[in-house]
Amino acid sequence: MAAINEDVFKKVISHCKEYGFVFPSSEIYDGLGAVYDYGQNGSELKKNIKEYWWKSMVQLNENIVGIDSAIFMHPKIWKASGHVDSFNDPMIDNKDSKKRYRADELIEDQIEKYLKKGKSDKADQLRTMFAQYMEASDLEGLKNLIVEHEIVCPVSGTRNWANVRQFNLMFSTQFGSDADEATEIYLRPETAQGIFVNFMNVQKTGRMKIPFGIAQIGKAFRNEIVARQFIMRMREFEQMEMQFFVRPGEEMKWYEHWKSERMKWHLSLGVDSSKYRFHDHVKLAHYANAAVDIEYEFPFGFKEVEGIHSRTDFDLKQHQAMCNKKLQYFDPEINQNYVPYVVETSIGVDRMFLLTLCNAYKEEKVANGDKVDSRTVLNIPPILAPYKAAIFPLVKKDGLPEKSRAIMDTLKFKYNCLYDEKDAIGKRYRRQDALGTPYCITIDYDTAADSSVTIRERDSMQQERVPIDKLSEIIDKRLELK
Ligand code: ATP
Numbered sequence: 001m002a003a004i005n006e007d008v009f010k011k012v013i014s015h016c017k018e019y020g021f022v023f024p025s026s027e028i029y030d031g032l033g034a035v036y037d038y039g040q041n042g043s044e045l046k047k048n049i050k051e052y053w054w055k056s057m058v059q060l061n062e063n064i065v066g067i068d069s070a071i072f073m074h075p076k077i078w079k080a081s082g083h084v085d086s087f088n089d090p091m092i093d094n095k096d097s098k099k100r101y102r103a104d105e106l107i108e109d110q111i112e113k114y115l116k117k118g119k120s121d122k123a124d125q126l127r128t129m130f131a132q133y134m135e136a137s138d139l140e141g142l143k144n145l146i147v148e149h150e151i152v153c154p155v156s157g158t159r160n161w162a163n164v165r166q167f168n169l170m171f172s173t174q175f176g177s178d179a180d181e182a183t184e185i186y187l188r189p190e191t192a193q194g195i196f197v198n199f200m201n202v203q204k205t206g207r208m209k210i211p212f213g214i215a216q217i218g219k220a221f222r223n224e225i226v227a228r229q230f231i232m233r234m235r236e237f238e239q240m241e242m243q244f245f246v247r248p249g250e251e252m253k254w255y256e257h258w259k260s261e262r263m264k265w266h267l268s269l270g271v272d273s274s275k276y277r278f279h280d281h282v283k284l285a286h287y288a289n290a291a292v293d294i295e296y297e298f299p300f301g302f303k304e305v306e307g308i309h310s311r312t313d314f315d316l317k318q319h320q321a322m323c324n325k326k327l328q329y330f331d332p333e334i335n336q337n338y339v340p341y342v343v344e345t346s347i348g349v350d351r352m353f354l355l356t357l358c359n360a361y362k363e364e365k366v367a368n369g370d371k372v373d374s375r376t377v378l379n380i381p382p383i384l385a386p387y388k389a390a391i392f393p394l395v396k397k398d399g400l401p402e403k404s405r406a407i408m409d410t411l412k413f414k415y416n417c418l419y420d421e422k423d424a425i426g427k428r429y430r431r432q433d434a435l436g437t438p439y440c441i442t443i444d445y446d447t448a449a450d451s452s453v454t455i456r457e458r459d460s461m462q463q464e465r466v467p468i469d470k471l472s473e474i475i476d477k478r479l480e481l482k
Pocket of ligand 1: 190222224231232233234235237238239304305306307346347348349350351
């Protein structure tokens with residue numbers, strides 16, 4: 001990782017803390033590993049990300065509906081889905097540093113290192129062997145690769161490795177109040193299964209016709225081996241998933257469809273397309289016949305934000321066998337009963353949040369008369385910004401605060417607004433730049449006379465005098481996507 005990028009990432013993390021976006025969980029007790037809380041501004045941004053996703057998936061698609069299923073589910077669900085037996089990551093301990101790593105990540109990092117040094121032959125050779133061993137779940141093979149390629153522990157710098165072992169990522173807990181009768185259940189590691197087990201309920205009550213989708217936003221829990229990179233890899237996180245049920249044999253057509261639709265969604269938020277790429281999976285999950293990641297170039301490199309998976313009929317068939325009930329669809333067009341195939345789109349809310357902040361964070365030099373000042377600004381897409389407008393009375397007297405609050409009252413039902421009367425206007429602008437607020441509206445002595453205000457745009461810093469009754473229209477225009 002280039003030092004400069006590492007720097008940007010550190011700055012984003014401290015910005016999150018300083019401006020009320022993200023706090024370490026249980027901070028007064030020194031925190032809890034890989035668990036975070038969203039603060040007063042972060043929770044607004046997170047809510048807007050979820051709303052933008054929900055609207056584009058559920059509201060704009062007639063054949064997609066949304067649900068909200070429980071986190072607690074019958075333990076047999078995770079047996080049927082394969083998570084009890086195979087939701088594992090290969091882990092390896094370094095005996096000197098006592099640090100634990102994911103073996104696959106150590107190897108992937110090594111491939112990247114080879115590529116950066118121009119050793120593409122070595123990278124190819126390692127990639128081929130890695131794919132083979134992952135496919136065969138050959139743990140000894142993975143260990144040998146780590147040894148042969150002289151991969152060292154990033155902390156101790158040694159090659160004193162223990163054997164590679166499988167580690168199940170599901171959290172379990174006791175369900176029920178009576179200790180004798182309590183059952184062990186799992187905190188869901190993905191929201192998708194809540195959709196599969198409700199497939200018949202939704203299909204019947206919604207009279208859904210294939211192809212159709214069921215979407216859901218909700219918490220998921222994974223006991224990640226290595227929690228790192230801030231909210232990139234958390235033990236409690238949130239997913240936005242959509243399962244699209246299709247006729248068997250048509251899944252690849254829909255897989256391509258959703259691959260391109262989801263990339264369009266990302267680009268609609270104005271991120272430079274060179275920051276995104278597709279990455280085909282080396283090892284397919286136990287349920288998939290095709291899978292691709294949408295990766296974004298974070299300051300620490302390209303990493304997955306979203307996965308598009310062709311899950312076949314694996315999940316519905318497994319549940320059908322486990323619960324002994326038919327999970328089928330009668331297709332009137334071809335007069336046939338079948339278990340539908342599924343194409344899934346699965347994006348992490350928290351990774352999308354981190355992407356938005358990394359992409360938005362800028363430090364700029366700005367002219368201030370003869371001097372050059374600097375500002376930190378978040379160029380968050382206005383539609384996602386925590387606040388759409390901040391309202392400032394020029395001074396805290398002469399009726400300007402009252403007039404400002406009256407204007408805020410006309411806007412606040414439609415937009416999340418902030419009122420600020422403290423400090424000089426310049427300082428107030430800086431505070432809003434740091435939160436990513438697209439508009440600052442200043443009420444001054446002329447306002448009472450000409451019913452107009454000064455509106456200042458975040459990115460260009462241009463100021464304009466506009467009539468009060470045009471404010472809503474101007475903000476609306478800015479919220480339109482390009
Ligand atoms: P990774 O390879 O990074 O562990 P994954 O392939 O296991 O991710 P999926 O099971 O496909 O991830 O989950 C779908 C999405 O959920 C991911 O694209 C990511 O955005 C998000 N996600 C998965 N695990 C985590 C986590 N521990 N913390 C935050 N987000 C996560």
